[in-house]
Amino acid sequence: xxxxxxxxxxxxxxxxxxxxxxxxxxxxxxxxxxxxxxxxxxxxxxxxxxxxxxxxxxxxxxxxxxxxxxxxxxxxxxxxxxxxxxxxxxxxxxxxxxxxxxxxxxxxxxxxxxxxxxxxxxxxxxxxxxxxxxxxxxxxxxxxxxxxxxxxxxxxxxxxxxxxxxxxxxxxxxxxxxxxxxxxxxxxxxxxxxxxxxxxxxxxxxxxxxxxxxxxxxxxxxxxxxxxxxxxxxxxxxxxxxxxxxxxxxxxxxxxxxxxxxxxxxxxxxxxxxxxxxxxxxxxxxxxxxxxxxxxxxxxxxxxxxxxxxxxxxxxxxxxxxxxxxxxxxxxxxxxxxxxxxxxxxxxxxxxxxxxxxxxxxxxxxxxxxxxxxxxxxxxxxxxxxxxxxxxxxxxxxxxxxxxxxxxxxxxxxxx
Ligand code: NGQ
Ligand code: ZN
Numbered sequence: 001x002x003x004x005x006x007x008x009x010x011x012x013x014x015x016x017x018x019x020x021x022x023x024x025x026x027x028x029x030x031x032x033x034x035x036x037x038x039x040x041x042x043x044x045x046x047x048x049x050x051x052x053x054x055x056x057x058x059x060x061x062x063x064x065x066x067x068x069x070x071x072x073x074x075x076x077x078x079x080x081x082x083x084x085x086x087x088x089x090x091x092x093x094x095x096x097x098x099x100x101x102x103x104x105x106x107x108x109x110x111x112x113x114x115x116x117x118x119x120x121x122x123x124x125x126x127x128x129x130x131x132x133x134x135x136x137x138x139x140x141x142x143x144x145x146x147x148x149x150x151x152x153x154x155x156x157x158x159x160x161x162x163x164x165x166x167x168x169x170x171x172x173x174x175x176x177x178x179x180x181x182x183x184x185x186x187x188x189x190x191x192x193x194x195x196x197x198x199x200x201x202x203x204x205x206x207x208x209x210x211x212x213x214x215x216x217x218x219x220x221x222x223x224x225x226x227x228x229x230x231x232x233x234x235x236x237x238x239x240x241x242x243x244x245x246x247x248x249x250x251x252x253x254x255x256x257x258x259x260x261x262x263x264x265x266x267x268x269x270x271x272x273x274x275x276x277x278x279x280x281x282x283x284x285x286x287x288x289x290x291x292x293x294x295x296x297x298x299x300x301x302x303x304x305x306x307x308x309x310x311x312x313x314x315x316x317x318x319x320x321x322x323x324x325x326x327x328x329x330x331x332x333x334x335x336x337x338x339x340x341x342x343x344x345x346x347x348x349x350x351x352x353x354x355x356x357x358x359x360x361x362x363x364x365x366x367x368x369x370x371x372x373x374x375x376x377x378x379x380x381x382x383x384x385x386x387x388x389x390x391x392x393x394x395x396x397x398x399x400x401x402x403x404x405x406x407x408x409x410x411x412x413x414x415x416x
Contacts, residue, residue, distance in 0.1 A: 001365055002321040004330040009364060012351065015381055016359065016367050018329075020083025020348035021295045022336035024257040025198070025236050025286025027088055028070040028110060032413050033057040034291045047204050047266045054289075055141035057413070059095050063109040065409040066091065070113035072406035075396040076293040078119055080378060083348040083385045084340050085119050086257075086286070088172050088198060088236070090126035090145040092155070097143030103151075107159055111167060117398060118390035120348070122340045124172035124198050125159060127152045127187055133177050133207075133214040145174070149183050153190045160192065165386060168341035170196030176211055176219050181226060188227060196232050196341045198257070199223070203237035203268050220245040229254050234339045236286065239269045246272065250281030255339045260301040262288035270305050274315055277331075284335040299328045299372050325369035344386075351382040353394070 010017045037053045061069075077085055091106050093099050100106070107123060114121035128145035131138050138146045147155065160169040171191055173179045176199075179187075188197070202208055202219040211219045220241055223229060231253035238249065238256040249256065258271050266289070276283065285298040292298070303324055306315040314324050321327045337343050352359060352367070358375045359367065371379060383391035390396060 002323065002326040002330045004333055005326045005368060006364070008333065008346075009368060011364065014351050015354035016352040016362065016371075017349050018081075018352065018368070018371075019333055019346060020350055020383065020385065021081050021332055022084040022086070022284060022340050022342075022345070023077055023082040023287055023295075024086050024234060024255070024284040024335075024339050025088055025259055025288045026073070026085050027090075027289065028073050028113070029058060029061050029066055029091055030054065030288075031073040031290040031293075032069050032410060034289070047268065048206070050266055058091055058144070059141060060413045061091055061106075063100070063105045065413055066106055067109035067113050068405040068409035070110050071117055071398070071402045073290060073293065074113055074117040074119045075399055075402040077287070078117060078383050078385070078390055079380060079396050079399070080294045080296070081350045081380045081383070082287075082293075082295060083120060083350070083383065084122065084336065084342055084345055085114070086122040086124055086170075086198065086234075086340055088124050088126055088200075090128050090172075090174060092125070092147065093144040095144050097146065103155055104158055107155070111162070115166065117396065117402070118385050118388050120166050120168075120340070120342055120345060120385060122168040122170055122196065122342070123159060124170045124196070125152070125155050126172040126174050127183070128174040128178045129183055130178055130180060133210045135180055149186045149190075152187060156191070160195075168196070170198065170341055173197065173199040175200040175207070176215070176222065177207055181215075184227065194232065194341075196234065196339065198234040198236055198339075201235040201238050202240040203263070203266075205240060205269065208240050218242065218245065220249060224248050224252070231255075231338045234284075237263065237268060239263060239271050241272060243275065246275050246279050246281065250276065250279035253282065253338075255282040255284055255335045257284055257286045257339065258298075258302060259286040259288035260298050260305060261292040262286075264301060264305070265289065265291050270309060271302075273302065273306050274310075277316065277318070282331070282335040282338065284332050284339055294378075295332070296372055299325070299332070303328065323365075323369050325372040328372065329368050347387075348385045349383070350380045352379040353381045
């Protein structure tokens with residue numbers, strides 16, 4: 001049995017106790033459009049046409065609706081076994097691009113939702129400056145995302161001063177498309193030395209091609225040449241990597257955040273997992289657009305994508321770890337602290353249903369594989385975060401209140 005799993009998976013009278021899982025990538029507002037972008041708008045539908053639909057939804061949010069959607073989302077995350085979430089947050093201003101009277105109003109809505117539901121939050125205010133690699137101005141629908149360097153650093157430091165036991169604040173660069181090189185350098189120079197940095201890096205082939213055309217290098221190669229990428233960094237959607245980039249990023253100690261259900265939903269491409277594991281790279285998972293909120297489904301599809309293209313089975317294993325579920329879970333646990341900034345989250349726990357038929361006769365040796373690969377019934381019954389019990393008997397304490405608040409917010413968001 002994998003050492004990490006042997007040390008952290010226990011049978012208790014209440015059921016199988018496992019460590020909580022960190023969700024390394026979330027855009028909370030996108031929960032409100034889950035399932036609403038699955039109709040063809042154009043025969044050439046792609047990530048880029050989905051993005052237009054997403055922008056139309058983004059336009060409708062205010063602090064109150066963001067808070068209600070985030071509460072529902074965080075309840076769902078906790079019920080699924082995620083105990084920390086990294087919010088890659090870029091809906092900063094009013095829809096016309098003007099800052100709210102309180103410039104942190106939208107950030108505060110997320111912080112309040114995390115506090116109320118009990119999930120640990122790594123808030124990543126996003127720097128978003130340009131509409132493409134050519135440096136073009138933000139489009140009308142992107143205006144509420146934008147900052148200049150000084151405005152961004154003011155927001156960052158204002159939020160950073162509020163860090164507490166349940167809140168970490170790091171920096172996100174939206175993407176190389178959205179951040180000019182000199183602005184990236186200025187912002188990185190203005191951060192505390194231990195700040196976590198997350199960036200969308202190489203999700204779509206078109207952005208790799210644009211980066212080569214404008215900056216003369218692939219996105220990951222460009223970033224490695226122009227920033228000190230190390231264990232404080234998380235590269236989100238490192239989908240399109242060549243072998244040299246894989247070796248260099250793995251060696252840097254950075255984490256890659258993979259979001260298999262969203263990456264499948266958006267038609268991004270397939271991450272080269274086996275090569276990454278062979279290079280000793282760190283990785284974790286995120287639910288990103290929240291068409292699925294389930295670590296089980298992310299891990300299952302991460303492995304299944306590899307099986308489908310290689311026509312083999314049991315890909316994510318190592319010499320000392322023949323179980324796929326244990327290898328996946330151990331890697332996700334190992335990357336959490338570096339990516340989220342929470343050093344003390346290892347005691348957060350979830351308890352799986354002792355009476356579930358899916359776990360009948362389970363042993364410490366097979367319970368993780370059963371959880372990740374068998375069936376569709378959610379098995380999490382109890383969740384503890386930072387010593388606080390937030391879920392009991394299969395439902396979060398605020399399950400009904402969050403659902404009612406969400407339904408009301410959706411009426412507003414979907415109104416004509
Ligand atoms: C986002 N989402 O920022 O929400 C992005 C799409 C973009 C994902 N990449 C927008 N999954 O990358 O420009
Ligand atoms: Zn994202």
